[in-house]
Amino acid sequence: MTPIVEVAGVTVRFGGLVALSDVSFAVRPGEIIGLIGPNGAGKTTLFSALVGLNRPDAGAIALDGQRIDGLRPHRIARLGMTKTFQNTALFPAMTLLDNVVTAAAVRLPLGAARALARDCLEKVGLGAAADTDIDDLTFPQKALGEVARSLATAPKVLLLDEVMAALTPNEMDAVVATLRELRDREGITLVIVEHHMRAIMRISERILALNFGQLIASGTPAEVSRDPQVVTAYLGQPDASHA
Amino acid sequence: MMRSLLIIAAVACVALLLGAVLQPRGYAVRVVCLILLAASLGQCWNIVGGLANQVSLGHAAFFGIGAYTSTMLQIKFGLSPWAGLPIGMLFAALVSVLLSIPTMRLKGPYFSLATLAFGEACRIVATAATGLTGGPQGVSVPFAGNSWLLLQFRGAGAYVPVFVGLFVVVCVAFTLLANGRLGYMLRAIRENEDAAEVTGINTLGVRLAGGAISAALTAATGTMFAQFTFFIDPDIVFSATSISIRAALIAILGGVGTLAGPIVGALVIVPLEELLSAYLSNKAAGIAPLIFGLILIGIVVWRPSGLVSLVTQRRGRT
Ligand SMILES: Nc1ncnc2c1ncn2[C@@H]1O[C@H](COP(=O)(O)OP(=O)(O)OP(=O)(O)O)[C@@H](O)[C@H]1O
Ligand SMILES: [Mg+2]
Numbered sequence: 237m238t239p240i241v242e243v244a245g246v247t248v249r250f251g252g253l254v255a256l257s258d259v260s261f262a263v264r265p266g267e268i269i270g271l272i273g274p275n276g277a278g279k280t281t282l283f284s285a286l287v288g289l290n291r292p293d294a295g296a297i298a299l300d301g302q303r304i305d306g307l308r309p310h311r312i313a314r315l316g317m318t319k320t321f322q323n324t325a326l327f328p329a330m331t332l333l334d335n336v337v338t339a340a341a342v343r344l345p346l347g348a349a350r351a352l353a354r355d356c357l358e359k360v361g362l363g364a365a366a367d368t369d370i371d372d373l374t375f376p377q378k379a380l381g382e383v384a385r386s387l388a389t390a391p392k393v394l395l396l397d398e399v400m401a402a403l404t405p406n407e408m409d410a411v412v413a414t415l416r417e418l419r420d421r422e423g424i425t426l427v428i429v430e431h432h433m434r435a436i437m438r439i440s441e442r443i444l445a446l447n448f449g450q451l452i453a454s455g456t457p458a459e460v461s462r463d464p465q466v467v468t469a470y471l472g473q474p475d476a477s478h479a
Numbered sequence: 480m481m482r483s484l485l486i487i488a489a490v491a492c493v494a495l496l497l498g499a500v501l502q503p504r505g506y507a508v509r510v511v512c513l514i515l516l517a518a519s520l521g522q523c524w525n526i527v528g529g530l531a532n533q534v535s536l537g538h539a540a541f542f543g544i545g546a547y548t549s550t551m552l553q554i555k556f557g558l559s560p561w562a563g564l565p566i567g568m569l570f571a572a573l574v575s576v577l578l579s580i581p582t583m584r585l586k587g588p589y590f591s592l593a594t595l596a597f598g599e600a601c602r603i604v605a606t607a608a609t610g611l612t613g614g615p616q617g618v619s620v621p622f623a624g625n626s627w628l629l630l631q632f633r634g635a636g637a638y639v640p641v642f643v644g645l646f647v648v649v650c651v652a653f654t655l656l657a658n659g660r661l662g663y664m665l666r667a668i669r670e671n672e673d674a675a676e677v678t679g680i681n682t683l684g685v686r687l688a689g690g691a692i693s694a695a696l697t698a699a700t701g702t703m704f705a706q707f708t709f710f711i712d713p714d715i716v717f718s719a720t721s722i723s724i725r726a727a728l729i730a731i732l733g734g735v736g737t738l739a740g741p742i743v744g745a746l747v748i749v750p751l752e753e754l755l756s757a758y759l760s761n762k763a764a765g766i767a768p769l770i771f772g773l774i775l776i777g778i779v780v781w782r783p784s785g786l787v788s789l790v791t792q793r794r795g796r797t
Contacts, residue, residue, distance in 0.1 A: 287677050308683075309676035318677050327670035338663040339678035346660060389679050 238301055240265040240425050241286070241317070241393055246295030246305075248281050248449075255281040257449040258295070263393070268419055269427045270440030270457070274469055277446040279429045283319045283395045288312045299393065314343070316392035320382035320399055322429075326370045332381050333357065333366040339388035349388075356387040360414060375402045380411070387418070393425045394418075400430055408432065412439045437461065445469070483654040483738045490518075490650075490742055491643050498643075503636025512635045512707060514749045515642035519649045519700045520722070521729030521741030526653055526693040528727055529736030530662055531686060532669035534587075537594030538697050539722035540578075540601040541571040545698025546705040546716040547605065547612055550620055553629070560630045564702045568695035575694035579687050595719060602717035617712025620705060630706045638707055645703050649696050654738055656692070665689050697726075732778055734785025743786050747778075 239262035248256040256278045263269055271279050284290045286297060288309040297305040304312050312318075326335050336356050340349035357363050360380040365373065373381060379399040386394055396415070400408050412435055418424050430436040436443070436457075443460040445453040447469040453460050460466055494511055501508040520542070527533045548570055549563025582593045605612045612618070625632045632638060656662045664685045667675040676682050705711045716722065725748070733744030751771060759767040782788055 289673055289677065308681075309673070310679050310681045313677055313679035318679070321674060321677075325671045325674035327667050327674065329670055330666065334663070338667045338675075338680075341660045341663050342679040346663075349660075385678060 237264055239263055239298075240267075240300055241427075242296075242298040243282075243286070244296045244298075246282075246285055246292045246297060248278075248285050248290060249293050255449050256285065256292075259446075259449075259451050260295075261444055261451060261454060263425060263427065265392075265425055266419060266423050267425055268416070268439055268441050269425075270436040270443040271427055271429045271446065272431075272433075272436060272443060272460075272466075273446035276448075277469075278449040279446055280322050280397055281449075282446070283397055283427075283429070286312075286395060287317060287319045310342075313389050313391075316390070317395070318386050318389050318391050318393075319395035320379065320386055320397055322397040324375070324378040324382055326373075326378055326381055326385065328370045331367050331369060332362065332373065332377075332384075335370070335381060336385045336388045339385045342389065353384075353388055356384040357381075359387060359418070360384045361410070376400075376407060387424075391424060393427070396426060396428045396430075398429055398431065400432060400435055405434075408435045415439060433461075480654065480658045483658075484651070486739055486742070487647055487650045487654070491647050494639060494643050494646070498636055498639025501636065504634035505636075508639065509635040510749060510753055512638050512642050513753075514745050515639070515646045516700060516704055516707070517725075517729055517749050518742045518745035519642070519646050519703075520697065520726045521733070521744050522646075522649045522653050522738075523693050523697040523700060524726040525730045525736065525741050526656060526696070527686075527690055528730055529740065530653075530657060530665040530669070531689050532736075533686070533690070534591045534727060535594045535693075536591045536719070536723045536727060537578075537596075537598035537601075538693075538726045539598040539717045539719060540594075541575065541694040541697035542701035542704070542722045542726075543601055543605060543713070543717035544571045544574060545701025546711050547701075548698070549702040550618055550705045550711060551612065553620065554618060559628055560702055560706055561628070564699055567698040567702055571694040571698035572691040575690045576687055579683075579690055583683055583686060595723065598717060598719055598723045602713050602719070605713035605717055612713065615713060617710055617715070620709045620711075622709060631709070635707070642703060642707075645699060649700070650738060650742075652692065652696060656689070657736075657738070661685060661688065728775060732775060732785060734787030737785070737787050737791075739787045739790075740785050747786065748775075 241263040244260050246256055246259045273279050285292050288307055292305055296303060299315055299317050304315060333353055336353035337349050340352040344352060354366065357366050360383050362377060362380055362384060365377060383399055400411050403411060415426060416439065419426055440457055443457050444451060445460055445466045452465045452469060453463040494515060497511050498508060524538050527535055545567040548567030549560040552558040552563040553560055578597055582590055585593055606615045622631060623629060664680045667680055668682050668685060672682055701716060729744035729748055730741045732747060733742065734740030751774060755767040755771050
């Protein structure tokens with residue numbers, strides 16, 4: 237099966253800092269991928285490169301067989317790939333519902349957009365919070381609100397940047413179930429960044445591990461958690477990155 | 480939405496009523512006209528300044544383009560201002576799109592400064608291009624007697640229905656934009672540009688569209704202004720202070736991003752201007768604008784979110 241996302245040799249630099257170095261991997265349609273790595277490993281940078289918020293200095297990215305690196309984010313979103321923001325970036329002067337309506341209204345008339353937006357909020361369990369101002373939401377609610385807003389763009393590939401941070405274990409289980417349902421029912425391919433190991437190991441079918449901008453491991457959760465490079469990266473041993 | 484349309488209808492009715500009962504050649508009805516023009520100008524600005532939060536200080540460029548396009552077409556080719564009006568609007572929209580190429584990526588104060596400079600550049604060009612604009616001494620709209628066809632009347636009274644029409648068009652445009660899809664997108668861009676892009680919003684395109692609509696409507700207001708004053712020169716219609724900054728001020732004073740904002744702003748600013756220039760200008764020249772400025776600063780400091788916030792304490796749309 238052709239990969240839905242194909243990343244080939246992507247490098248992103250910020251001045252002298254190499255945030256991503258020659259990263260290559262492929263994602264199959266409908267897969268649930270976990271992306272792990274210590275703080276500053278380059279996970280968010282990779283997501284930003286995938287959705288077009290920063291342009292790779294080298295390499296190629298394809299979505300559904302079509303080259304997308306260099307396209308502006310709204311084009312990539314309309315082609316079916318979008319992400320949530322790690323520190324949440326809901327539009328603060330709007331209600332939660334209007335946030336989601338905005339995303340839906342890009343391709344739908346307002347009436348249909350409202351209906352879809354309510355639907356998306358229900359899916360993430362935020363139906364009751366629809367008319368709440370963003371400032372009055374808790375952090376986990378904001379993160380899920382971002383998921384709902386992303387869903388309103390009708391994504392094929394959804395990149396989730398720490399949407400389960402600050403959740404209790406029970407809440408986390410609920411979100412894991414929700415995400416799995418999204419994949420099962422709607423076939424949305426998920427790439428999930430999460431620091432919480434229990435959750436990421438449970439939900440992911442395959443795990444990619446980044447460290448200092450390099451892909452150091454890829455495999456099943458069991459394989460990756462046994463990988464010596466991953467172990468040293470997380471234990472923070474010196475020269476773990478200079479393999 | 481319904482409330483907004485009701486506000487527009489109510490203001491329009493009051494203005495029409497005043498136009499009908501006030502002495503048609505009198506001073507009071509002239510002030511009504513000035514308020515309608517000011518409210519329209521502020522509302523045009525509000526489309527980009529309020530919905531997209533792009534604080535343009537160059538709207539005089541579009542105002543002047545509107546005023547000069549219709550006036551020069553009438554002088555040189557005898558074209559009715561009704562025909563010059565859409566041509567000026569189109570021209571202004573085009574200029575706004577071209578202006579967007581260099582200014583689009585500028586943020587906050589940099590955008591404001593760039594637009595301010597552009598407005599000034601237009602004033603200088605209009606002053607220098609004597610063949611096109613008549614140069615610094617200005618041009619007069621030739622008066623051929625009261626005529627709806629030529630959109631010119633003796634006395635201010637007859638202009639009231641025309642300016643009410645302009646006011647209604649501009650305000651309804653704002654309302655439809657604010658409550659429609661484009662309004663959602665403009666607000667999203669204002670709130671967080673990256674998040675807007677990632678949700679599929681073409682931030683450049685949406686801004687371009689909003690800017691062009693705002694510019695076109697501003698040009699229409701400029702045409703109406705020229706028909707009303709019968710005389711324009713580059714320093715008047717391309718003025719940074721009395722057009723560009725005033726447009727922003729009217730909206731900011733009343734309440735940026737709200738329909739009622741520019742209406743309230745115009746209702747405060749125009750009478751204030753008139754009062755101060757009537758009572759102070761002959762006593763101490765130069766002190767009127769100073770006091771005017773101080774009052775405005777006072778209001779903005781007292782009510783940063785505009786006078787409208789006195790009534791609507793809640794955040795939200797009008
Ligand atoms: N816009 C930027 N300009 C300069 N440096 C940046 C920028 N964004 C990220 N970086 C740097 O790139 C590296 C990778 O950052 P990134 O945010 O991708 O890490 P991350 O894996 O998402 O970390 P975390 O788990 O803390 O979210 C870090 O060293 C970071 O400081
Ligand atoms: Mg991150």
